[in-house]
Amino acid sequence: MKEFMFICMLISISTTVSVASSTSSSLRKNLPVLSFDEGYNHLFGDSNLVTNSKDDGGKTVHLLLNKRTGSGFVSQDLYLHGFFSASIKLPADYTAGVVVAFYMSNGDIFERNHDELDFEFLGNIRGKDWKIQTNVYGNGSTNIGREERYGLWFDPSQDFHHYSILWTQSHIIFYVDDIAIREVKRSEGMVGDFPSKPMSLYATIWDGSTWATNGGKYKVNYRYAPYVAEFTHLVLHGCTVDPIELSSINCDGDATTNNLDILSSIKNTLSSDQRVEMMKFREKHMMYSYCYDHTRYLSPPEECVLDSLEAKRLQQFDPVTFGNGPIAPRHKGKGRHRLSRTGSMVNI
Numbered sequence: 001m002k003e004f005m006f007i008c009m010l011i012s013i014s015t016t017v018s019v020a021s022s023t024s025s026s027l028r029k030n031l032p033v034l035s036f037d038e039g040y041n042h043l044f045g046d047s048n049l050v051t052n053s054k055d056d057g058g059k060t061v062h063l064l065l066n067k068r069t070g071s072g073f074v075s076q077d078l079y080l081h082g083f084f085s086a087s088i089k090l091p092a093d094y095t096a097g098v099v100v101a102f103y104m105s106n107g108d109i110f111e112r113n114h115d116e117l118d119f120e121f122l123g124n125i126r127g128k129d130w131k132i133q134t135n136v137y138g139n140g141s142t143n144i145g146r147e148e149r150y151g152l153w154f155d156p157s158q159d160f161h162h163y164s165i166l167w168t169q170s171h172i173i174f175y176v177d178d179i180a181i182r183e184v185k186r187s188e189g190m191v192g193d194f195p196s197k198p199m200s201l202y203a204t205i206w207d208g209s210t211w212a213t214n215g216g217k218y219k220v221n222y223r224y225a226p227y228v229a230e231f232t233h234l235v236l237h238g239c240t241v242d243p244i245e246l247s248s249i250n251c252d253g254d255a256t257t258n259n260l261d262i263l264s265s266i267k268n269t270l271s272s273d274q275r276v277e278m279m280k281f282r283e284k285h286m287m288y289s290y291c292y293d294h295t296r297y298l299s300p301p302e303e304c305v306l307d308s309l310e311a312k313r314l315q316q317f318d319p320v321t322f323g324n325g326p327i328a329p330r331h332k333g334k335g336r337h338r339l340s341r342t343g344s345m346v347n348i
């Protein structure tokens with residue numbers, strides 16, 4: 001009888017998993033969790049980066065920000081495509097101006113045409129109100145910010161939550177707790193702005209007083225320091241690239257676990273259920289999207305697919321940024337309108 005119940009339990013567990021399972025959750029469960037020493041190097045902030053090898057084999061990292069300095073770490077390897085994940089617990093209480101970032105970049109190798117994929121957590125005057133921002137730069141496209149900002153359905157300072165990035169040749173997906181929150185496709189519209197050169201993974205905490213909270217209105221208050229961001233369940237998986245010979249790519253993966261097969265087996269990055277889930281998240285929690293920002297783009301960047309309901313919803317948050325009245329749909333092939341340096345409209 002006991003055995004029978006056990007088997008039933010197993011069956012019910014495996015069915016739940018297969019129904020709810022996203023690419024992110026199956027990757028997280030199948031890929032190895034690295035200790036800090038196995039996968040990362042100290043980036044800055046000397047003793048403000050703390051690992052505890054006694055308690056958990058160095059699998060948890062604390063990044064501190066105090067008056068003296070912030071802190072950060074970087075992956076030992078450069079990666080071309082892959083799956084990158086961390087479980088993060090953000091500092092609680094008063095966190096205005098504090099920025100925690102979990103991101104990929106190659107800015108130190110390609111100074112003029114770098115690529116970047118960001119998760120940024122922007123502190124707030126009340127602990128609950130952490131906003132999360134994602135952004136994408138490709139090939140030095142820093143003149144086009146592709147930011148999106150969201151609220152969350154939980155308080156990210158109370159517990160650990162998973163934040164993951166899947167980056168393939170054709171797709172970038174940002175996940176929170178295995179729910180896809182944003183998908184960026186390589187498209188004709190994005191051209192070279194889709195990240196396509198090897199990047200390292202970074203995690204940092206720093207003082208963003210000048211801009212992070214309400215555009216810099218609220219500064220970091222060091223009375224509440226140190227601010228501590230905790231990182232664990234660090235997953236790094238992709239093709240590693242030699243930092244000198246950038247063309248030398250190692251996709252052999254880990255022979256014992258067949259890790260690379262796991263990644264290359266991803267055909268459909270999002271099932272239709274997962275896409276519906278993503279839409280629901282965005283309808284409920286997205287508070288800013290560059291595609292609708294009239295103060296920055298007279299006409300949105302080429303890849304934007306506008307939705308009048310979304311436009312209306314964003315206007316409620318910020319009528320100035322997101323303009324008044326319906327947004328005219330973009331017509332393909334009409335050329336891009338941009339503000340020239342003198343502010344007049346140009347056709348390019």
Ligand SMILES: *[C@@H]1O[C@H](CO)[C@@H](O)[C@H](O)[C@H]1NC(C)=O
Pocket residue numbers: 113139140191192193
């Ligand atoms: C990236 O930028 C470099 C230099 O600005 C340019 O030569 C190259 O064609 C760009 N690559 C793509 C894919 O657009």
